[in-house]
Amino acid sequence: MSRLLWVSIASLAIACGSSGGSTGAVKDASAPDTAVEAGGSEGGPLDGGDAGELDAADGGIPPACGSLELGAGSLYTSGALHGLAVTVTNQESTITPTDFNSVPAGSPLCVQGTVANPPQGYGYAELALGVDEEALRASLPVDAGTDAAADAGTTSYESNSIVPTSDGLVVHVRNAGNSPLSLCLDGANDDTWCVTDLSQGPFFPWSSFRDNFGSGAVAYDRQPIVDIYLNASVAGSAASTPFAFCLDNLAEAASWCGCMGDACACPMGTTACNATCVLDTAINPSDCGACGTVCSSTSACSAGQCQNTIVSGPSNPYSIALDANNVYFTDLQAGAVLMAARGGGAPVPIASGQSLPFVIAVDATSVYWANQGTAANNFSDGTIMKAPLGGGTPVTLASGQTDLEALAVDATSVYWANQGTAANNFSDGTIMKVALGGGTPVTLAAGQLAIGFLAVDGTSIYWTDQGTATSGSFNADGSVMKLALSGGDGGTPTILASGQVGPFPITVDGTSVYWGTTGTIAKVPLGGGDTVVLASGQSFPFGIAVDGTDVYWTNAYGGSVVKVPLAGGSPVTLASGQNNALFIALDATNVYFTTEGVAGAGAIVRVAK
Secondary structure: OOOOOOOOOOOOOOOOOOOOOOOOOOOOOOOHHHOOOOOOOOOOOOOOOOOHOOHHOOOOOEEEEOOOOHHHHHEHHHHHHEEEEEEEEOOOOEOOOOOOOOOOOOOEEEEEEEEEOOOOOOOEEEEEEEEOOOOOOOOOHHHHHHHHHHHOOOOOOHHHEEOOOOOOOOOEEEEEOOOOOEEEEEEEEOEEEEEEHHOOOEEEEEEEEEEEOOOOOOOOOOOEEEEEEEEEOOOOOOOOOEEEEEEEEEEEEOOOOOOOOOOOOOOOOEEEOOOEEEEEOOOOOOOOOOOEEEEEEEEEEEEEEEEEEEEEOOOOOEEEEEEEEEEEEOOOOOOOEEEEOOOOOOOEEEEEEOOOEEEEEEEOOEEEEEEOOHHHOOOOOEEEEEEEOOOOOOOEEEEEHHHHHHEEEEEEEEEEEEOOOHHOOOOOOEEEEOOHHHHHOOEEEEEEOOEEEEOOOOEEEEEEHHHHHHHHOOOEEEEEEEOOOOEEEEEEEEEEEEEOOOOEEEEEOOOEEEEOOOOOOOEEEEOOOEEEEEEEEOOEEEEEEEOEEEEEEEOOOOOOEEEEOOOOOOOEEEOOOOOOOEEEOOOOOEEEEEEOOOOOOHHHHHHHH
């Protein structure tokens, strides 16, 4: 995958008012830009047709009413435009990526590949933006197209289209391979119009788009548009042509995107900041969360928070732990335990050649982790490991463990959970411990049902029993458990909460136990009592942590990081659009979390509390 995919758009302000300047994006000095930034005077009023339309000859570029922003699931927004970003090729051509599901939100749309002609026909590779295709149709007015049934609200090809009332498009492309590119429009009636010379940009009046399969003399005539795309093609009889380009921005341009005094009538997807229409502050790194809050050059803006990638590229980062200076983490796929500075930097290996290193914990001198073992041995060869914080020879504290799932440490011992065996429907799970210096492992509790995670405080150990499942869905028979440590080894666990649906992550503070089910975050007093649901409607909470004011968790399926006050209230999203947000850790001011890797794209991310 091209590293161009991770270039961030640094400048997303949208100019409004008399300046009339369009907004550019970050330029890569190594990549020629086919659309050079230009400025000009304010355009005249619109009349819905070409007569009132600005063009390059007027020397004026109207303001760009939006800025291209990639979201989750390959969906994009740009002002009033929104829809699905896709790639399309003929059979003989190639393009990477094939979709944008794994590209971080806010990134430019970058593609590369080779265009090849079929034995008979035309070779092409396209990066296309579907207009309102499978997107938020209800948020736009009905289009003024020619199909009366579609305009009446019935479903048709035209109902996923838009008839523009703007002056044209402002487009910024970085053409790293000097590829032969065209900018094209597809109409609802299967007509196509293109601009074949992108050097005349970045502003392309609608009248500059000409019919692609006719004489080229017929201009686009405001038919409903179903998609806008960049096309790399093979000229003549050439066998094949490589290409590589990035679409940094594509937005409608119109004189109606204007500010009068301090009041801005800003288009969809933007907001007013200091008499300027800017990209939505939820995702705008120049106005992140509030006007004037600028994220650093290494940060992205997500859910109105600047988030920093501390480590990127682990093949599958999983569990995470912190000390005063470093972040420690396991990499499942690489079979490694690593550390990196909390401020960012290259990871330093602590141990390699590990067998599915799962959860991790640290104390003042050492790092501890659980190796799940090998599938060939039905995960019955798991180990509990220890190594000095600065690296050194790993020490095995316990071996022959079965399906290790959780790990925690206190001042004297390491605690872990054997989830149980599939042959016994995971009803034979055990809670174990061993001294920090090693010794004979001790069983604290047996006969537990599909143990999730565990936590310890100065007096007790707590864990979740996930319960049973039917047809892949958890039943409401999970529980939250507690066992006093002061009574020696073993004892009878106490049920703090029952009737839970798949309880999994768990943490504890001085007054309460907090956990996540498949869709809620809840708490109960340490001594037992009524369960209080702090948040509902969550999407498989996976990691959980607590400080003096809030509970924090990750939604693995929802790809978000969320917090809620300890006493309850409205949840606040700190980060969204993450690829399977997993484990979580806190310091005094920040939240750290891991995201699952896709083709080596996992990361450890930091966001302010």
